[in-house]
Amino acid sequence: MSTETTTRPSADELTPDAAPAVEVRDLVKRYGRSTTPAVDGLSFAVRRGEVFGLLGPNGAGKTTTVGVLTTRVTKTSGLATVAGIDVATNPVGARAVLGVVPQRPNLDRSLDARGNLVWHAAYHGVPRAQRGRLADELLERMGLAEKAKTNPDELSGGQAQRLIIARGLMHDPQVLFLDEPSTGLDPQARLFVHDRVTELAASGVTVVLTTHDMDEAAKLADRVGIVDHGKLLALDTPSALVAALPGEATIDLTITGADVDVLAGRLGELRGVSSVEDLSGEAASATHLRVGCDGEAGAALPPVLAAVADAGAVVTQVELGEPTLEDVFIDLTGRGLR
Numbered sequence: 001m002s003t004e005t006t007t008r009p010s011a012d013e014l015t016p017d018a019a020p021a022v023e024v025r026d027l028v029k030r031y032g033r034s035t036t037p038a039v040d041g042l043s044f045a046v047r048r049g050e051v052f053g054l055l056g057p058n059g060a061g062k063t064t065t066v067g068v069l070t071t072r073v074t075k076t077s078g079l080a081t082v083a084g085i086d087v088a089t090n091p092v093g094a095r096a097v098l099g100v101v102p103q104r105p106n107l108d109r110s111l112d113a114r115g116n117l118v119w120h121a122a123y124h125g126v127p128r129a130q131r132g133r134l135a136d137e138l139l140e141r142m143g144l145a146e147k148a149k150t151n152p153d154e155l156s157g158g159q160a161q162r163l164i165i166a167r168g169l170m171h172d173p174q175v176l177f178l179d180e181p182s183t184g185l186d187p188q189a190r191l192f193v194h195d196r197v198t199e200l201a202a203s204g205v206t207v208v209l210t211t212h213d214m215d216e217a218a219k220l221a222d223r224v225g226i227v228d229h230g231k232l233l234a235l236d237t238p239s240a241l242v243a244a245l246p247g248e249a250t251i252d253l254t255i256t257g258a259d260v261d262v263l264a265g266r267l268g269e270l271r272g273v274s275s276v277e278d279l280s281g282e283a284a285s286a287t288h289l290r291v292g293c294d295g296e297a298g299a300a301l302p303p304v305l306a307a308v309a310d311a312g313a314v315v316t317q318v319e320l321g322e323p324t325l326e327d328v329f330i331d332l333t334g335r336g337l338r
Protein backbone atom coordinates (compact mmCIF):
# COMPACT_ATOMS: atom_id res chain seq x y z
CA MET A 1 0.00 0.00 0.00
CA SER A 2 1.41 3.37 -0.96
CA THR A 3 1.55 6.13 1.57
CA GLU A 4 0.02 9.43 0.57
CA THR A 5 2.55 12.16 -0.10
CA THR A 6 2.06 15.84 -0.61
CA THR A 7 4.26 17.79 -3.00
CA ARG A 8 3.34 21.19 -1.59
CA PRO A 9 5.46 22.23 1.39
CA SER A 10 3.50 23.21 4.46
CA ALA A 11 3.65 26.85 5.54
CA ASP A 12 5.84 25.96 8.53
CA GLU A 13 8.39 24.39 6.16
CA LEU A 14 8.54 27.39 3.85
CA THR A 15 10.89 30.28 4.38
CA PRO A 16 8.87 33.24 5.68
CA ASP A 17 9.34 35.09 2.38
CA ALA A 18 7.85 32.29 0.31
CA ALA A 19 4.96 31.48 2.66
CA PRO A 20 1.49 32.82 2.01
CA ALA A 21 0.66 36.03 3.85
CA VAL A 22 -1.90 34.11 5.89
CA GLU A 23 -2.69 30.45 6.08
CA VAL A 24 -5.20 28.57 8.18
CA ARG A 25 -5.38 24.83 7.86
CA ASP A 26 -8.00 22.60 9.48
CA LEU A 27 -8.48 25.33 12.06
CA VAL A 28 -10.87 24.51 14.91
CA LYS A 29 -11.92 26.75 17.79
CA ARG A 30 -14.32 25.53 20.43
CA TYR A 31 -15.16 28.03 23.18
CA GLY A 32 -15.45 26.64 26.70
CA ARG A 33 -18.00 23.86 26.93
CA SER A 34 -19.81 24.84 23.74
CA THR A 35 -20.88 21.77 21.78
CA THR A 36 -20.66 23.49 18.39
CA PRO A 37 -17.27 24.83 17.36
CA ALA A 38 -17.11 28.53 16.39
CA VAL A 39 -14.53 27.57 13.74
CA ASP A 40 -14.92 24.09 12.37
CA GLY A 41 -12.05 22.86 10.22
CA LEU A 42 -11.41 26.05 8.26
CA SER A 43 -8.67 26.10 5.60
CA PHE A 44 -7.64 28.93 3.29
CA ALA A 45 -4.55 30.86 2.25
CA VAL A 46 -4.14 34.54 1.47
CA ARG A 47 -1.54 35.60 -1.09
CA ARG A 48 0.95 38.35 -0.41
CA GLY A 49 -0.28 41.78 -1.40
CA GLU A 50 -3.84 40.56 -1.75
CA VAL A 51 -6.96 42.15 -0.28
CA PHE A 52 -8.87 39.18 1.07
CA GLY A 53 -12.45 39.46 2.29
CA LEU A 54 -13.83 37.09 4.88
CA LEU A 55 -17.62 37.14 4.63
CA GLY A 56 -20.28 35.37 6.62
CA PRO A 57 -23.46 35.99 8.59
CA ASN A 58 -23.49 36.91 12.30
CA GLY A 59 -21.83 34.22 14.36
CA ALA A 60 -20.21 32.54 11.32
CA GLY A 61 -16.79 32.51 12.98
CA LYS A 62 -15.06 35.41 11.21
CA THR A 63 -14.00 37.35 14.30
CA THR A 64 -12.87 34.14 15.97
CA THR A 65 -10.72 33.27 12.94
CA VAL A 66 -9.20 36.75 12.91
CA GLY A 67 -8.81 36.44 16.70
CA VAL A 68 -6.74 33.27 16.31
CA LEU A 69 -4.65 34.80 13.52
CA THR A 70 -3.97 37.92 15.57
CA THR A 71 -3.09 35.86 18.70
CA ARG A 72 -6.04 37.09 20.80
CA VAL A 73 -7.87 33.75 20.70
CA THR A 74 -6.27 30.36 21.40
CA LYS A 75 -7.08 27.76 18.77
CA THR A 76 -8.36 24.31 19.73
CA SER A 77 -6.51 22.59 16.86
CA GLY A 78 -5.17 23.12 13.35
CA LEU A 79 -2.61 25.55 12.01
CA ALA A 80 -2.66 29.34 11.67
CA THR A 81 0.28 31.28 10.24
CA VAL A 82 0.93 34.92 9.36
CA ALA A 83 3.83 35.61 6.98
CA GLY A 84 4.95 32.02 7.58
CA ILE A 85 5.02 32.44 11.37
CA ASP A 86 2.98 30.01 13.44
CA VAL A 87 0.84 32.27 15.61
CA ALA A 88 0.46 29.66 18.35
CA THR A 89 4.13 28.79 18.81
CA ASN A 90 5.50 32.26 18.08
CA PRO A 91 2.85 34.84 19.03
CA VAL A 92 5.42 37.57 19.66
CA GLY A 93 6.96 37.06 16.21
CA ALA A 94 3.49 37.03 14.63
CA ARG A 95 2.46 40.26 16.39
CA ALA A 96 5.54 41.98 14.99
CA VAL A 97 4.40 41.37 11.39
CA LEU A 98 0.66 41.91 11.73
CA GLY A 99 -1.55 44.87 12.47
CA VAL A 100 -5.10 44.72 13.81
CA VAL A 101 -8.07 47.02 13.50
CA PRO A 102 -10.54 45.39 15.86
CA GLN A 103 -14.32 45.50 15.62
CA ARG A 104 -14.67 47.39 18.91
CA PRO A 105 -12.65 50.56 19.44
CA ASN A 106 -9.96 49.98 22.08
CA LEU A 107 -8.05 53.25 22.19
CA ASP A 108 -6.21 54.27 25.33
CA ARG A 109 -8.23 57.11 26.86
CA SER A 110 -5.37 58.22 29.07
CA LEU A 111 -3.42 59.31 25.96
CA ASP A 112 -4.25 61.77 23.19
CA ALA A 113 -4.59 60.62 19.55
CA ARG A 114 -0.90 61.03 18.75
CA GLY A 115 0.07 59.49 22.09
CA ASN A 116 -1.90 56.35 21.20
CA LEU A 117 0.16 55.98 18.03
CA VAL A 118 3.51 56.67 19.66
CA TRP A 119 2.79 54.28 22.54
CA HIS A 120 1.82 51.51 20.12
CA ALA A 121 5.07 52.02 18.17
CA ALA A 122 7.09 51.87 21.39
CA TYR A 123 5.33 48.64 22.37
CA HIS A 124 6.37 47.16 19.03
CA GLY A 125 9.96 48.27 19.39
CA VAL A 126 9.95 51.01 16.74
CA PRO A 127 13.05 53.14 17.45
CA ARG A 128 12.27 56.25 19.50
CA ALA A 129 13.62 58.58 16.81
CA GLN A 130 11.07 57.30 14.27
CA ARG A 131 7.94 57.16 16.41
CA GLY A 132 6.94 60.82 16.33
CA ARG A 133 7.60 61.22 12.62
CA LEU A 134 5.60 58.08 11.80
CA ALA A 135 2.73 59.20 14.02
CA ASP A 136 2.59 62.60 12.30
CA GLU A 137 2.72 61.00 8.85
CA LEU A 138 -0.09 58.58 9.64
CA LEU A 139 -2.27 61.23 11.30
CA GLU A 140 -1.88 63.25 8.12
CA ARG A 141 -2.69 60.27 5.87
CA MET A 142 -5.78 59.45 7.89
CA GLY A 143 -7.03 63.05 7.79
CA LEU A 144 -6.46 63.48 11.53
CA ALA A 145 -3.58 66.00 11.68
CA GLU A 146 -5.85 68.48 13.47
CA LYS A 147 -6.79 65.89 16.06
CA ALA A 148 -3.27 64.97 17.22
CA LYS A 149 -3.84 66.33 20.72
CA THR A 150 -7.46 65.25 21.04
CA ASN A 151 -8.48 62.61 23.56
CA PRO A 152 -10.11 59.51 22.00
CA ASP A 153 -13.32 60.27 23.94
CA GLU A 154 -13.68 63.48 21.97
CA LEU A 155 -13.29 61.87 18.55
CA SER A 156 -16.31 60.93 16.46
CA GLY A 157 -16.83 57.23 15.74
CA GLY A 158 -15.38 57.64 12.25
CA GLN A 159 -12.35 59.58 13.48
CA ALA A 160 -11.69 56.96 16.18
CA GLN A 161 -11.89 54.25 13.53
CA ARG A 162 -9.35 56.07 11.35
CA LEU A 163 -7.07 56.51 14.36
CA ILE A 164 -7.26 52.76 15.04
CA ILE A 165 -6.27 52.07 11.43
CA ALA A 166 -3.33 54.49 11.83
CA ARG A 167 -2.35 52.70 15.04
CA GLY A 168 -2.45 49.32 13.27
CA LEU A 169 0.04 50.66 10.72
CA MET A 170 2.55 52.24 13.14
CA HIS A 171 4.88 49.22 13.20
CA ASP A 172 4.79 48.74 9.41
CA PRO A 173 2.99 45.36 9.42
CA GLN A 174 3.11 42.94 6.48
CA VAL A 175 -0.50 41.90 7.05
CA LEU A 176 -3.29 44.17 8.29
CA PHE A 177 -6.48 42.61 9.71
CA LEU A 178 -9.52 44.85 9.54
CA ASP A 179 -12.60 43.58 11.34
CA GLU A 180 -15.60 45.35 9.82
CA PRO A 181 -13.67 48.52 9.06
CA SER A 182 -16.54 50.67 7.90
CA THR A 183 -19.36 49.74 10.23
CA GLY A 184 -20.91 52.93 11.52
CA LEU A 185 -18.97 55.21 9.18
CA ASP A 186 -20.64 57.90 7.12
CA PRO A 187 -20.25 57.62 3.31
CA GLN A 188 -17.28 60.02 3.21
CA ALA A 189 -15.37 58.20 5.96
CA ARG A 190 -16.22 54.88 4.35
CA LEU A 191 -14.83 56.03 1.00
CA PHE A 192 -11.77 57.41 2.76
CA VAL A 193 -11.12 54.07 4.47
CA HIS A 194 -11.64 52.24 1.16
CA ASP A 195 -9.08 54.48 -0.53
CA ARG A 196 -6.58 53.84 2.26
CA VAL A 197 -7.10 50.07 1.95
CA THR A 198 -6.50 50.22 -1.81
CA GLU A 199 -3.41 52.35 -1.20
CA LEU A 200 -2.07 49.91 1.39
CA ALA A 201 -2.53 46.95 -0.92
CA ALA A 202 -0.77 48.84 -3.71
CA SER A 203 2.16 49.42 -1.35
CA GLY A 204 2.46 45.66 -0.78
CA VAL A 205 0.61 45.27 2.53
CA THR A 206 -1.70 42.24 2.60
CA VAL A 207 -5.15 43.16 3.88
CA VAL A 208 -7.60 40.71 5.42
CA LEU A 209 -10.96 42.27 6.06
CA THR A 210 -14.18 40.93 7.47
CA THR A 211 -17.31 42.71 6.42
CA HIS A 212 -21.07 42.40 6.13
CA ASP A 213 -21.07 44.96 3.39
CA MET A 214 -21.20 43.09 0.09
CA ASP A 215 -20.53 46.20 -1.98
CA GLU A 216 -17.44 46.86 0.09
CA ALA A 217 -16.24 43.28 -0.41
CA ALA A 218 -16.95 43.33 -4.15
CA LYS A 219 -15.17 46.66 -4.51
CA LEU A 220 -12.10 46.04 -2.37
CA ALA A 221 -11.38 42.34 -2.22
CA ASP A 222 -9.30 40.50 -4.82
CA ARG A 223 -10.81 37.28 -3.47
CA VAL A 224 -13.42 36.51 -0.87
CA GLY A 225 -13.99 33.50 1.34
CA ILE A 226 -17.58 32.94 2.46
CA VAL A 227 -17.88 31.15 5.80
CA ASP A 228 -20.83 29.91 7.82
CA HIS A 229 -21.00 27.76 10.92
CA GLY A 230 -17.21 27.91 11.06
CA LYS A 231 -16.77 26.27 7.65
CA LEU A 232 -15.64 27.65 4.30
CA LEU A 233 -18.45 27.53 1.74
CA ALA A 234 -16.75 29.22 -1.22
CA LEU A 235 -13.56 31.06 -2.09
CA ASP A 236 -12.90 32.96 -5.30
CA THR A 237 -12.82 36.39 -6.88
CA PRO A 238 -16.11 38.27 -6.46
CA SER A 239 -16.75 38.15 -10.22
CA ALA A 240 -16.12 34.38 -10.43
CA LEU A 241 -18.46 33.77 -7.50
CA VAL A 242 -21.17 35.83 -9.16
CA ALA A 243 -20.61 34.14 -12.53
CA ALA A 244 -20.95 30.70 -10.93
CA LEU A 245 -24.26 31.60 -9.30
CA PRO A 246 -27.12 29.42 -10.42
CA GLY A 247 -29.55 32.06 -11.59
CA GLU A 248 -29.37 34.70 -14.20
CA ALA A 249 -29.43 38.31 -15.16
CA THR A 250 -32.91 39.61 -15.88
CA ILE A 251 -34.59 42.38 -17.84
CA ASP A 252 -37.92 43.49 -16.39
CA LEU A 253 -40.10 45.25 -18.94
CA THR A 254 -43.32 47.14 -18.38
CA ILE A 255 -45.09 47.54 -21.71
CA THR A 256 -48.43 48.53 -23.19
CA GLY A 257 -50.11 47.82 -26.49
CA ALA A 258 -48.76 44.37 -27.27
CA ASP A 259 -50.21 40.96 -27.91
CA VAL A 260 -48.38 39.43 -24.97
CA ASP A 261 -48.35 35.85 -26.23
CA VAL A 262 -46.94 36.81 -29.63
CA LEU A 263 -44.33 39.11 -28.08
CA ALA A 264 -43.30 36.55 -25.46
CA GLY A 265 -42.86 33.98 -28.23
CA ARG A 266 -40.65 36.32 -30.27
CA LEU A 267 -38.56 37.30 -27.26
CA GLY A 268 -38.06 33.65 -26.37
CA GLU A 269 -36.48 33.02 -29.80
CA LEU A 270 -33.84 35.75 -29.41
CA ARG A 271 -30.19 34.83 -28.88
CA GLY A 272 -29.11 35.45 -25.29
CA VAL A 273 -32.66 35.05 -23.95
CA SER A 274 -33.23 31.94 -21.86
CA SER A 275 -36.73 32.52 -20.49
CA VAL A 276 -39.70 34.88 -20.65
CA GLU A 277 -42.20 35.12 -17.81
CA ASP A 278 -45.43 37.11 -17.72
CA LEU A 279 -45.60 38.67 -14.26
CA SER A 280 -48.60 40.96 -14.92
CA GLY A 281 -51.24 40.90 -12.22
CA GLU A 282 -54.79 40.12 -13.34
CA ALA A 283 -56.00 43.68 -12.93
CA ALA A 284 -52.81 45.30 -14.25
CA SER A 285 -53.28 47.88 -16.99
CA ALA A 286 -49.75 47.27 -18.34
CA THR A 287 -47.90 44.05 -19.05
CA HIS A 288 -44.89 43.13 -16.97
CA LEU A 289 -42.50 40.66 -18.57
CA ARG A 290 -39.36 39.25 -16.98
CA VAL A 291 -36.77 38.20 -19.55
CA GLY A 292 -34.04 35.85 -18.31
CA CYS A 293 -30.65 36.26 -20.03
CA ASP A 294 -27.83 33.78 -20.66
CA GLY A 295 -25.14 36.42 -20.17
CA GLU A 296 -25.21 40.03 -19.07
CA ALA A 297 -28.56 41.77 -19.17
CA GLY A 298 -27.00 44.78 -20.94
CA ALA A 299 -25.94 42.62 -23.90
CA ALA A 300 -29.44 41.20 -24.43
CA LEU A 301 -31.19 44.55 -24.02
CA PRO A 302 -30.89 46.01 -27.58
CA PRO A 303 -32.45 42.99 -29.39
CA VAL A 304 -35.13 42.73 -26.70
CA LEU A 305 -36.11 46.38 -27.12
CA ALA A 306 -36.07 46.01 -30.92
CA ALA A 307 -38.42 43.01 -30.70
CA VAL A 308 -40.80 44.97 -28.47
CA ALA A 309 -40.82 47.89 -30.93
CA ASP A 310 -41.42 45.49 -33.87
CA ALA A 311 -44.43 44.12 -32.04
CA GLY A 312 -45.83 47.66 -31.94
CA ALA A 313 -45.61 47.86 -28.14
CA VAL A 314 -44.46 50.78 -26.01
CA VAL A 315 -41.99 50.29 -23.18
CA THR A 316 -42.81 52.37 -20.11
CA GLN A 317 -40.19 50.95 -17.76
CA VAL A 318 -37.02 48.84 -18.00
CA GLU A 319 -35.08 47.40 -15.09
CA LEU A 320 -31.90 45.34 -15.35
CA GLY A 321 -31.28 42.80 -12.64
CA GLU A 322 -27.67 41.61 -12.49
CA PRO A 323 -26.75 39.07 -9.82
CA THR A 324 -24.42 40.48 -7.17
CA LEU A 325 -22.17 39.17 -4.44
CA GLU A 326 -25.12 39.61 -2.10
CA ASP A 327 -27.08 37.06 -4.16
CA VAL A 328 -24.11 34.66 -3.86
CA PHE A 329 -24.03 35.25 -0.11
CA ILE A 330 -27.77 34.62 0.32
CA ASP A 331 -27.62 31.61 -1.98
CA LEU A 332 -24.89 30.03 0.16
CA THR A 333 -25.93 31.08 3.64
CA GLY A 334 -29.71 31.34 3.38
CA ARG A 335 -32.15 34.04 4.41
CA GLY A 336 -32.55 33.10 8.06
CA LEU A 337 -31.52 35.62 10.69
CA ARG A 338 -28.81 34.52 13.13
Ligand SMILES: Nc1ncnc2c1ncn2[C@@H]1O[C@H](COP(=O)(O)OP(=O)(O)OP(=O)(O)O)[C@@H](O)[C@H]1O
Nearest residue numbers: 031032034038056057058059060061062063064065
Ligand atom coordinates in the same frame (compact mmCIF):
# COMPACT_ATOMS: atom_id res chain seq x y z
N1 LIG B 1 -15.68 34.63 23.84
C1 LIG B 1 -16.60 33.77 23.42
N2 LIG B 1 -17.08 32.79 24.23
C2 LIG B 1 -17.99 31.91 23.80
N3 LIG B 1 -18.51 31.88 22.57
C3 LIG B 1 -18.09 32.82 21.70
C4 LIG B 1 -17.12 33.82 22.08
N4 LIG B 1 -16.88 34.61 21.00
C5 LIG B 1 -17.68 34.14 20.01
N5 LIG B 1 -18.40 33.07 20.42
C6 LIG B 1 -19.35 32.29 19.61
O1 LIG B 1 -18.65 31.78 18.49
C7 LIG B 1 -19.45 31.86 17.31
C8 LIG B 1 -18.72 32.66 16.24
O2 LIG B 1 -18.63 34.02 16.66
P1 LIG B 1 -17.78 35.10 15.89
O3 LIG B 1 -17.78 36.35 16.72
O4 LIG B 1 -16.48 34.52 15.51
O5 LIG B 1 -18.66 35.30 14.59
P2 LIG B 1 -18.62 36.44 13.47
O6 LIG B 1 -18.70 35.73 12.17
O7 LIG B 1 -17.49 37.35 13.67
O8 LIG B 1 -19.99 37.20 13.75
P3 LIG B 1 -20.39 38.77 13.59
O9 LIG B 1 -20.56 38.97 12.13
O10 LIG B 1 -21.70 38.83 14.31
O11 LIG B 1 -19.32 39.59 14.20
C9 LIG B 1 -20.77 32.46 17.74
O12 LIG B 1 -21.69 31.42 17.93
C10 LIG B 1 -20.47 33.15 19.05
O13 LIG B 1 -21.58 33.11 19.91
